[in-house]
Amino acid sequence: MRTEYHEELAHLAELLHRMCVRDRAVIANATNTVITGDVEQAQNAIDIGGEVERMVAEAEGEALRLLALQAPVARELRQVVTGIQLTAALHRMGILGTHIATAARRRHPGLVVPEPVRPLVARMGAAAVAIATSAATVLVTPDPESAAMLDGQDDLMDRLHEELLTTVLDPGWGHGVTAAVDLTLVGRYYERFADNAVEVGRRTIFLATGETAERNSTDQRD
Amino acid sequence: MRTEYHEELAHLAELLHRMCVRDRAVIANATNTVITGDVEQAQNAIDIGGEVERMVAEAEGEALRLLALQAPVARELRQVVTGIQLTAALHRMGILGTHIATAARRRHPGLVVPEPVRPLVARMGAAAVAIATSAATVLVTPDPESAAMLDGQDDLMDRLHEELLTTVLDPGWGHGVTAAVDLTLVGRYYERFADNAVEVGRRTIFLATGETAERNSTDQRD
Secondary structure, X not given: OHXXXXXXXXXHHHXXXXXXXXHHHHHHXXXXXXXXXXXXXXXXXXXXXXXXXXXXXXXXXXHHHHHXXXXXXXXXXXXXXXXXXXXXXXXHHHHHHXXXXXXXXHOOOOOOXXXXXXXXXXXXXXXXXXXXXXXXXXXXXXXXXXXXXXXXXXXHHHHHHHHHHHHHHOOOOOOHHHHHHHHHXXXXXXXXXXXXXXXXXXXXXXXXXXXXXXXXXXXXXX | OHHHHHHHHHHXXXXXXXXXXXXXXXXXHHHHXXXXXXXXXXXXXXXHHHHHHHHHHHHHHHHHHHHHHHOOOHHHHHHHXXXXXXXHHHHHHHHHHHHHHHHHHHOOOOOOOOHHHHHXXXXXXXXXXXXXXXXXXXXXXXXXXXXXXXXXXXXXXXXXXXXXXXXXXXXXXXXXXXXXXXXXXXXXXXXXXXXXXXXXXXXXXXXXXXOOOOOOOOOOOO
């Protein structure tokens, strides 16, 4: 039974990895839409977000089956429960990426981001893709060093987010309130995407090693 | 063992109810700060948010103990897993309420909401308190009618949120970009607070009846 348990747990981890890779595709497509205004990429992001949505039910079903058939206890029990919490974070990443795509599409044929701010938003998009890549790596190779890398990437996202807010709140901001409101929301979605990716990394280390994951407190500040 | 299981499940539900009542206190205090600028109420909100934070660990511990000692299967297993998901939603409500308090405190001694918009934000705050009250009721008396009421309250919150965005994006908006950005975030926090409360209601019905809860899709729109 223990072999079977570990095989099924590995299978769940593999499914979570695929979700994370899809989340990365959502945010990559969404960022392209934001930067280029290409609505086709917005639709891609939304479609892939729908795939993530379907994988949520699959992952929850896998976790429940593991609990029911293998009746894990102690550390193994906590691992499966962690798998359920990971599913929720990966689900949220997909939704947040989809929100960015939808925000961009709403302004079509205009662009949601004024030209001078595009390089900054492109950097936020790249940071989001990088952090999703790290989270996906941790899901297949759960070593604490990779998980620690996520914290550094999240700090970068926080700095970019701060820079975005400073730009928008600058008295010299000349792009109007609508762009400011759009960018406030888009910035928030990127930041929350990164927060959830960090949580994926931390919880995965726990899933793999049984060592206590620190509670994610990156969203306590604002 | 079944009696014991039901007693422990009832105990978990009672703890979740207390979390929800604390969440309501967080958002009530936060709203008061937003409307009156009273920073003491902001600190109350943040302190009570800290209590919710501590209750999360307690509720997760209870759920794990239930899984380990009672090894529930089938419907009962799903109920405990639902308890873990409820904990996450109630946790999120506390964080979002705290965000509103922090946003208000950041503008002290100024006020985060320009005078003409205060009645609207007060209505959003009242809607949030009402929805948290309903969610708490469902947690002690899980009948589907009370849960259905949550949907109506969430629709109201969505309409108020829409009205807030329309106000901020109106060409006649005369309160500057900072207030617009603050209100965009505060509005988003209220809306997500309500979404999570609706999720609490739906999942609680499942916890109590074992009947499939609809997946919450209220956050798919924006």
